[in-house]
Amino acid sequence: MNVRKTMSKMTQSGSRLAGAAVASLGAWISTAAYAVNDLPGGPAVRQLNLHPAVTKIAEEQHWLHWFMMIVCLVIFVAVFGVMFYSIWKHRKSVGHKAANFHESVAVEIAWTIVPFLIVIGMALPATKVLVAQKDTTAADITIKTTGMQWKWGYDYIKGEGEGIGFVSTLDNTHRVMSNSGGPKPGEVVDNYLLKVDNPMVVPVNKKIRIITTANDVIHAFAVPAFGIKQDAIPGFVRDTWFRAEKVGDFYGQCQELCGKEHAYMPIHVKVVSAADYSAWVAGKNKEMAAKADDPSKVWVLADLKARGEKVYAANCVACHQVAGKGAGAIKALDGSAIVLDADHGKQIAIMLNGANNGAMPPWRTLSDTDLAAVISYTKNNWSNQTGQIVQPAELQAARK
Amino acid sequence: MSAVLDPHDHAHDDHHAHGAPAGWRRWVYATNHKDIGTLYLLFSFFMFMFGGVLALGIRAELFQPGLQLVNPELFNQLTTMHGIIMVFGAIMPAFVGFANWMIPLQIGAADMAFARMNNFSFWLMIPAALTLGASFFLPGGAMAGGWTLYAPLSLQMGPSMDAGIFALHILGASSIMGSINIIVTILNMRAPGMTLMKMPMFCWTWLITAYLLIAVMPVLAGAITMTLTDRHFGTSFFNPAGGGDPVMFQHIFWFFGHPEVYIMILPAFGIISHIIPAFSRKRLFGYASMVYATGSIAILSFVVWAHHMFTTGMPVTGQLFFMYSTMLIAVPTGVKIFNWVATMWKGSMTFETPMLFAVGFIFVFTVGGLTGVILAIAPIDTQLQDTYYVVAHFHYVLVAGSLYAMFAGYYFWSPKWTGVMYNETRGKIHFWWSLISFNVTFFPMHFLGLAGMPRRYADYPMQFADFNAIASVGGFLFGFAQVYFFFFIVLPTMRGQGAPARANPWLDEDDKNAKGAEGLEWEVPSPAPFHTYETPPKLDATATRVIG
Numbered sequence: 001m002n003v004r005k006t007m008s009k010m011t012q013s014g015s016r017l018a019g020a021a022v023a024s025l026g027a028w029i030s031t032a033a034y035a036v037n038d039l040p041g042g043p044a045v046r047q048l049n050l051h052p053a054v055t056k057i058a059e060e061q062h063w064l065h066w067f068m069m070i071v072c073l074v075i076f077v078a079v080f081g082v083m084f085y086s087i088w089k090h091r092k093s094v095g096h097k098a099a100n101f102h103e104s105v106a107v108e109i110a111w112t113i114v115p116f117l118i119v120i121g122m123a124l125p126a127t128k129v130l131v132a133q134k135d136t137t138a139a140d141i142t143i144k145t146t147g148m149q150w151k152w153g154y155d156y157i158k159g160e161g162e163g164i165g166f167v168s169t170l171d172n173t174h175r176v177m178s179n180s181g182g183p184k185p186g187e188v189v190d191n192y193l194l195k196v197d198n199p200m201v202v203p204v205n206k207k208i209r210i211i212t213t214a215n216d217v218i219h220a221f222a223v224p225a226f227g228i229k230q231d232a233i234p235g236f237v238r239d240t241w242f243r244a245e246k247v248g249d250f251y252g253q254c255q256e257l258c259g260k261e262h263a264y265m266p267i268h269v270k271v272v273s274a275a276d277y278s279a280w281v282a283g284k285n286k287e288m289a290a291k292a293d294d295p296s297k298v299w300v301l302a303d304l305k306a307r308g309e310k311v312y313a314a315n316c317v318a319c320h321q322v323a324g325k326g327a328g329a330i331k332a333l334d335g336s337a338i339v340l341d342a343d344h345g346k347q348i349a350i351m352l353n354g355a356n357n358g359a360m361p362p363w364r365t366l367s368d369t370d371l372a373a374v375i376s377y378t379k380n381n382w383s384n385q386t387g388q389i390v391q392p393a394e395l396q397a398a399r400k
Numbered sequence: 401m402s403a404v405l406d407p408h409d410h411a412h413d414d415h416h417a418h419g420a421p422a423g424w425r426r427w428v429y430a431t432n433h434k435d436i437g438t439l440y441l442l443f444s445f446f447m448f449m450f451g452g453v454l455a456l457g458i459r460a461e462l463f464q465p466g467l468q469l470v471n472p473e474l475f476n477q478l479t480t481m482h483g484i485i486m487v488f489g490a491i492m493p494a495f496v497g498f499a500n501w502m503i504p505l506q507i508g509a510a511d512m513a514f515a516r517m518n519n520f521s522f523w524l525m526i527p528a529a530l531t532l533g534a535s536f537f538l539p540g541g542a543m544a545g546g547w548t549l550y551a552p553l554s555l556q557m558g559p560s561m562d563a564g565i566f567a568l569h570i571l572g573a574s575s576i577m578g579s580i581n582i583i584v585t586i587l588n589m590r591a592p593g594m595t596l597m598k599m600p601m602f603c604w605t606w607l608i609t610a611y612l613l614i615a616v617m618p619v620l621a622g623a624i625t626m627t628l629t630d631r632h633f634g635t636s637f638f639n640p641a642g643g644g645d646p647v648m649f650q651h652i653f654w655f656f657g658h659p660e661v662y663i664m665i666l667p668a669f670g671i672i673s674h675i676i677p678a679f680s681r682k683r684l685f686g687y688a689s690m691v692y693a694t695g696s697i698a699i700l701s702f703v704v705w706a707h708h709m710f711t712t713g714m715p716v717t718g719q720l721f722f723m724y725s726t727m728l729i730a731v732p733t734g735v736k737i738f739n740w741v742a743t744m745w746k747g748s749m750t751f752e753t754p755m756l757f758a759v760g761f762i763f764v765f766t767v768g769g770l771t772g773v774i775l776a777i778a779p780i781d782t783q784l785q786d787t788y789y790v791v792a793h794f795h796y797v798l799v800a801g802s803l804y805a806m807f808a809g810y811y812f813w814s815p816k817w818t819g820v821m822y823n824e825t826r827g828k829i830h831f832w833w834s835l836i837s838f839n840v841t842f843f844p845m846h847f848l849g850l851a852g853m854p855r856r857y858a859d860y861p862m863q864f865a866d867f868n869a870i871a872s873v874g875g876f877l878f879g880f881a882q883v884y885f886f887f888f889i890v891l892p893t894m895r896g897q898g899a900p901a902r903a904n905p906w907l908d909e910d911d912k913n914a915k916g917a918e919g920l921e922w923e924v925p926s927p928a929p930f931h932t933y934e935t936p937p938k939l940d941a942t943a944t945r946v947i948g
Contacts, residue, residue: 034465034862034865036862036863036865038863039861039863042861042863043851043852043853043861043863043864044851044863045863045866046847046863046866046867047847047850047851047863048847048850048851049850049851050783050850050851051851051852057779058783060779061779061780061782061783064777064779064780065774065780065783068773068774068777068780069774072770072773072774075770076766076767076770079737079738079741079766080763080766082741082745083741083744083759083762083763086741086744086745086746086747086749087744087749087751087759090680090744090745090746090747090748090749091748091749091750091751092681092748092749092750093750096746096747096748096749097748098680098681098682098746098747098748098914098915099682099746099747100682101685101746102682102683102684102685102686102687102743103685103686103687103688103689104686107686107742108686108689108735111734111735111738112731112732112735115730115731115734115735116728116731119727119728119730119731119773122727122773122777123723123724123727123777126723126777126778126779126780127720127723129779130716130719130720130723130778130779131716133779133782134715134716134719177466178466178467178859179467180466181466181467181468182464182465182466182467182468182859182862183465183466183862189862190862190863191861192465192861192862193859193860193861194861212713216552217550217552217553217556217646218550218552218553218646220711220786222852224783224851224852227779227782227783228782229711229782229783229785229786230711230713231711231712231713233640233646233647233712233713234552234640234641234646235640235641235644235645235646236640236645236646236647236713238712238713239713252852253852253854253857254854255711255785255786255787255854256550256786257476257545257546257550257553257855257856258553259476259553259556260471260472260473260476260544261472262472262476262854262856262857262858263472263854263857263858263859263860264472264859328471329473357556357557357558358556
């Protein structure tokens with residue numbers, strides 16, 4: 001009786017203990033696990049295969065990959081079936097005695113010719129797809145993508161939307177999030193490091209030719225859903241093409257080491273219907289017309305500083321910080337001799353040409369007004385109160 | 401007594417005209433191929449640990465999304481230096497260490513042809529390694545452009561790029577001198593009766609590797625010198641602003657780089673070709689075929705380089721050519737694998753640690769080889785270039801390939817070097833621990849690559865988190881396995897702790913007719929005396945036994 005009571009007590013407390021252990025393990029896992037969902041058009045959680053194809057080329061790549069995997073799997077199973085059978089049966093410990101043969105010309109010829117034929121069989125379908133991938137003729141729209149340290153520039157140079165040009169940068173909050181250790185457990189950021197301010201917009205079912213080049217070092221433009229990847233090489237133009245067959249948002253990332261922010265220059269291509277595309281083009285044209293600042297306008301400091309604060313938040317805060325103090329190798333702007341200097345040329349030169357071998361990249365892609373605004377902002381913010389103002393016209397002159 | 405560490409051993413040899421050096425002079429002035437082999441092996445293991453620590457830094461940072469431990473600049477330094485140190489500081493010198501120890505023993509020569517140049521080849525590596533290690537402390541940190549040093553990114557790097565170029569030049573000179581030594585030794589100093597087609601496979605693979613080294617190390621020297629002059633002397637080989645071509649760097653680098661990876665695997669093939677027959681108690685199947693296959697691989701390795709450049713924008717004809725030639729290399733490699741399996745077939749196998757690593761090599765290297773064939777298909781490579789699939793592929797062939805072969809070679813030949821048997825139970829622990837943790841680390845990277853995760857990324861979208869976490873855990877476990885290997889297996893044998901080894905520990909004692917390891921290295925005592933084969937031995941018809 002006593003034993004049974006003790007046993008049941010032990011079982012009770014044992015199972016309570018086990019229950020507590022499981023609960024705390026579960027709690028630990030769930031706090032350690034990240035709340036993240038598949039990103040349509042981007043990576044899926046624990047994705048095992050290529051991204052579902054959105055173009056015919058990507059479909060062919062899928063097919064080729066499955067074909068190769070199956071052939072390789074069959075070869076692998078065959079060879080290692082034989083090997084493991086041999087390991088099992090031809091062991092000294094089961095008493096197998098070694099045979100004496102050690103060469104056979106016939107066998108050598110056979111297992112040279114057969115793999116050679118298999119390789120030819122693999123190469124034929126691949127040839128077809130490769131030739132198709134290279135055919136960039138007769139495109140409906142041509143977009144030049146320029147890789148820069150560390151963002152993409154898109155210029156629509158032919159077809160509907162001609163003349164539109166803008167820069168696409170990683171959303172700054174994501175960059176800051178990365179610095180502070182990434183998303184917190186429980187924080188849902190499905191497009192972490194993939195969100196940009198200005199996605200490339202293209203119409204569905206049209207052949208889009210992508211011309212790649214770069215401003216500084218080699219980058220690479222890639223969208224897995226479309227099955228495209230092309231190096232962006234400074235001083236050279238390369239091209240590739242795609243015809244997206246589905247509407248949606250599709251993502252890629254820079255695929256050639258380009259310096260310290262290599263992981264922070266994503267690609268977002270928005271595929272929309274033809275009607276939506278035309279509407280976007282119209283809207284973009286209006287926007288560009290409105291935004292076109294008059295470079296000869298003479299600004300007052302308060303307005304220019306307000307504009308500069310926005311430019312700073314969108315472009316500078318990730319490295320130079322909100323307080324302008326920088327960190328480590330990144331220079332502080334607050335109290336900087338170059339910023340405080342009455343000679344505007346020093347800071348303008350750095351903004352236009354970069355510094356420290358590209359560690360501070362050049363910012364030529366910003367407009368004269370934006371550059372003048374952010375320079376004026378730094379000269380009149382934090383403890384810097386120089387009262388200096390830099391007009392857009394100074395930037396225009398400095399670019400020459 | 402261990403010839404490795406015992407300073408008194410060579411006092412037993414009768415034929416010394418010189419006073420044998422002892423203490424530090426023995427090592428600094430070493431001209432004995434066994435001592436130099438030991439120096440290379442210990443140096444390479446130390447560099448392996450250093451490169452491994454850098455890898456663990458990478459994996460620790462990538463354990464979770466977000467930057468926790470390093471900033472992106474330092475992360476790029478870690479990835480770059482991990483690659484450089486492992487390729488030039490660990491794998492290549494380790495194989496040279498094996499070559500130094502085993503080639504003279506296997507061909508019945510007293511030593512390498514150029515003993516003093518041998519010494520210089522080794523000691524050159526020390527300042528190079530110190531330069532590379534110290535480069536972390538230069539302004540701007542260590543090199544951070546990837547081990548491939550692509551231009552124009554290399555032109556942006558700080559002084560560590562110049563230090564690294566200098567170190568690579570020194571390492572290249574060391575390799576070239578070592579290769580000259582190996583070729584001259586093998587071609588001129590084989591014992592009478594050992595024709596080339598009777599020479600051990602390890603010597604064949606090193607002979608071919610040495611020719612590859614002499615052919616391509618100068619090409620690397622050219623590429624990095626052009627980078628140096630672009631950086632400092634006003635040239636524009638690769639700088640587009642001056643009319644140069646960044647892609648030309650890639651062509652020159654990979655013309656070196658592709659044969660380089662075969663340089664790193666051919667000696668491994670040689671080691672495996674010794675171990676499988678020994679533990680199958682059966683002669684290597686298709687010796688002639690194996691020689692021709694190795695030669696074919698070496699020749700083909702010169703015409704496949706641009707498969708590293710499929711996405712640079714070359715014309716489709718170029719892509720097709722390199723796709724075809726790369727797939728072609730799979731054929732002789734497959735022939736070698738079939739020959740090893742045929743050696744095992746109907747043998748009488750036992751599975752001591754060298755055989756475990758050899759069988760493990762065949763199994764896991766083939767996985768890497770097959771993913772290589774998949775990558776060779778250019779349309780598939782469009783998806784996988786510069787992703788973690790490539791990282792998985794080359795770690796399978798370099799770690800599960802070259803490194804496992806080296807472990808196999810250590811377990812196989814260390815009784816000859818040290819005179820004692822390693823602890824078999826610990827050897828098996830090392831094998832299984834390495835095999836499992838290796839696969840835990842690198843298999844998930846195939847999935848990451850297929851999903852599109854790029855290489856050399858300090859931070860990544862959250863959907864990649866789980867596989868990265870698994871890989872990081874595996875990486876640390878793999879690293880600890882190698883620390884265990886050194887402290888619990890290697891060091892005890894170097895100190896002479898273990899059962900005394902026979903001259904041929906792999907010959908069955910209970911069956912006089914059974915075959916075991918064959919070769920002239922097994923004809924000398926264990927540990928091998930300081931001087932062996934001072935007079936050329938008389939060989940039997942197979943050139944594997946000493947007679948008379």
